[in-house]
Amino acid sequence: MTVKEHARLLEEAGIQEITGDHIKQIEKMVETMPQEVAEALDESQISAFLLTAAGKGKYDYENWTWKPDSRQVYSFDLEAFDEGKMYTYFLEGISSINEGEFVLTQVRELVSSEEGTQGPRSHRVQFCYNGTKYAYDAKVYYDWFDTGMIDYMNQVLEKEGNPKRLYSMGDGYQECIILYCTKEWAGNFNRSGIAKINL
Numbered sequence: 001m002t003v004k005e006h007a008r009l010l011e012e013a014g015i016q017e018i019t020g021d022h023i024k025q026i027e028k029m030v031e032t033m034p035q036e037v038a039e040a041l042d043e044s045q046i047s048a049f050l051l052t053a054a055g056k057g058k059y060d061y062e063n064w065t066w067k068p069d070s071r072q073v074y075s076f077d078l079e080a081f082d083e084g085k086m087y088t089y090f091l092e093g094i095s096s097i098n099e100g101e102f103v104l105t106q107v108r109e110l111v112s113s114e115e116g117t118q119g120p121r122s123h124r125v126q127f128c129y130n131g132t133k134y135a136y137d138a139k140v141y142y143d144w145f146d147t148g149m150i151d152y153m154n155q156v157l158e159k160e161g162n163p164k165r166l167y168s169m170g171d172g173y174q175e176c177i178i179l180y181c182t183k184e185w186a187g188n189f190n191r192s193g194i195a196k197i198n199l
Contacts, residue, residue, distance in 0.1 A: 003027045006046045009194045014185075015051070017072050022053040041172070047195040048171035051075060055177060057093065068096035074178040075171075076145070083143040084111055087125040087136075090149060094166060097180045102130050102162065125149065129156055147176070167197045 001009075003026050007018045026049045030038055055075035057068045064082055066089050068074060074093035080086035091104050110124040123138040123146075134156055138146040147168070154165045167186045169177045179186070179197065186197045 001043060001046070003030065003046055003050070006194070007050055009192070010047055010050060013189055013192055013194055015054070015072055017054045017070050018050050019054075022050055025053050026050055044193075044195040045172045048169060048175075048177060051169075051177045051195070052171050052175045055093075066092070068093050070096060071099070072097055072179070075175050078145045078147070078174045078176050080143045080145055085109060086145050087123070087138065087149060090145070091127055094153065094178060094180065097178070099180070101164070102160070104129060105131075129160060132160070145176070150178070167199065169195060169197045
């Protein structure tokens with residue numbers, strides 16, 4: 001299938017934010033891959049690449065800031081651009097795709113380092129979900145995102161009585177793609193064969 005055909009299938013599944021620019025970006029990426037790499041791609045990776053492009057947001061590397069630009073999909077590199085704000089960006093990303101169904105406020109990342117060592121020793125994430133306080137102690141491994149945070153957020157959603165969850169998938173490299181939806185929607189998406197969400 002062509003990249004355009006993958007984009008059409010995603011649109012049929014309900015992902016409305018794949019643009020012509022995203023399609024061109026992924027077409028160019030695939031065209032410039034070494035032939036053996038392109039031939040080894042799984043079909044579902046093309047859809048994942050498109051979702052990554054749609055959910056990436058905009059980084060301002062001069063000011064070290066990030067802004068989401070999608071209301072349906074959030075994607076990020078598991079190796080953090082700014083390890084001191086990786087969970088802040090994550091919470092901003094899922095806030096952008098939650099359809100206004102919950103509000104995350106008072107987000108703080110508390111990073112402490114042991115004297116004489118490189119990198120953080122502990123990383124605590126604090127936030128309020130619709131006014132209720134929560135905190136997560138992330139596992140620290142250099143500048144890599146602790147995917148346990150996704151599981152933790154799903155525990156928060158369950159505790160708060162929210163019927164939707166955060167579902168993740170990869171692109172075959174180190175991008176994490178997040179969709180906020182019901183289990184039924186995620187199951188239908190998987191059965192369509194477009195790409196594979198982790199259920």
